[in-house]
Amino acid sequence: MSELKELVGFLHDENPQVRMLALQHLLPFTMRTNPHFDIFREDDYRPVKQLKALLVDKPQIASQAATALVNVSQNHEVRRYLIDAEFVQTVLGIITNPEHGLADLCxxxxxxxxxxxxxxNMFDMKVPLREYSLSSNAIDQLMDCFVKGSNHGINQYANYDFLANVFADLTRFERGRKYFTEAQAYDDVIPISKVVVFTDHASVLRRTGVAATIKNVCFDTTFHASLMDEDGINVLPYLLLPLAGPEELSDEDMDGMFDELQLLPDDKKREPDLFVMKTHVESLILLTATREGREHMRLRKVYPIIRELHLAVEDEDIRALCDQLVQMLVRDEEPVVVEEDEDDVLVEID
Structure with a gap:
């Protein structure tokens, strides 16, 4: 341990080569499973604070520091020393810089x-205005990076797939869900509508984060009507297409079904990742929370897609979720009750 403490001391050496060597030797210990991980807790987490400073050091040093920070930030206690506004601002600045080689690591x-x-608090942060974005709001630029930067469209060193998981975490908060479901002033587009189109992206990492983001927004029934608005977000086809297979459906099954779900080719493959598939079915279940949602899903013939999915998959958890969804769709609805009061209000029973 004394040798490790000595190495830590070299992280702020004036000689960049010394800093580089010290960082290289410490890197294996940044894994949270390493028995000597506690070295980063020494002296009120001073090594972690030094790693933060190295993120803006010379490129080779910064690259090693970024890797180390990714590793140590898997620890909850360490994250408390990384979450200050200045450091988060630095990380956001690197991500949104279209020429920075550490964008994906960040x-x-x-x-x-x-x-x-x-x-x-990231929703209040600003970053320098970039040519690919019309907004200096950090969250807006992250969204632009995610959409326009897919497959290295903005930065040759980055594909921004990990931002899908960032969005999933942000939608845990009411403020995050609100951001993703309201048209933004800088481009007048609802952010979630930019995200849903990636449910069939080649990257499973991107698909996983997108699926979780959609599900988190679906937890809030306030947004269900907007999510299913066919002139707006129209989320249902994006959830259903990954769940659909090549099975032939009857004319009755397809009557009312979205066009993109009809007459699928013989080589149509379902979503291969079980977690993503499960998350999509869970989102559909959440959308049955209101009568309006259930009736819209019946009109759009969600049941035949889920029926065939249930027959095709072997995973018991997914089959159980399919059963739960089907029960919500085939249930008898109580009739609408008219209350005869002075205002003659129609009361809809969910």
Whole structure:
């Protein structure tokens, strides 16, 4: 342990080569499963604070520091020393810089930081205006990076897939769900409508985060009507297409079904990742919370898709969720009751 403490002392050496060597030797100990991880708790987490400073050091040093920070930030106690506004601002600045080589590593770091509730303050942060965005709000630029930067569209060093998990964590908060479901002033587009189109993306990492983001928004029934608005977000086809297979459906089954779900090719594959598939079915169940949602799903023939999914999958958890969803769709609804009061109000029973 004394040798490790000596190495830590070299992290702020004036000689960059010394800092680099010290960091390289300490990197294996940044894994939270390493028996000597406690070295980073020494002296009120001073080594962690030094790693923060190294993130803006010379490129080779900064790269090693970013990797170390990704590793140590998996620890909840360490994250408390990383979540200050100045450091988060630094991380956001790197991510949104289209020429920075550490953008994706910092997306991974931000993904860990968003496990902390204090990260909600990120909605108030600003970053330098970039040519790919019309907004200096950090969250808006992250969204633009995610959408326009997919497959290295903005930064040759980054694909921004990890931002999907950042969005999933942000939608744990009411403020996050509100952001994702309201048209933004800078482009007049509802952010969740930009995200749902990636439910069939090649990256399972991106699909996983997108699925979780949609599900988190679905927890709030306030947004259900907007989510299912066919002139707006229209989330149902994006949830159903990954669940659909190549099975032939009858004309009766397809009557009212979304066009993109009809007459699928013989080689149509379902979502291969069971977690993503499970999350999509859970989102559909959440959307049955209101009578309006259930009736819309019946009209759009969700049942045949789920029926065939139940027959095709072997995973018992997914089959049980399919059963739960079907029960909500085939249930008898109580009739609408008219209360004869002075205002002649129609009361809808859910």
């Amino acid at each position: 997306c991974m770091l931000l993904c860990n930081l968003t496990k902390e509730d204090d990260i909600v």
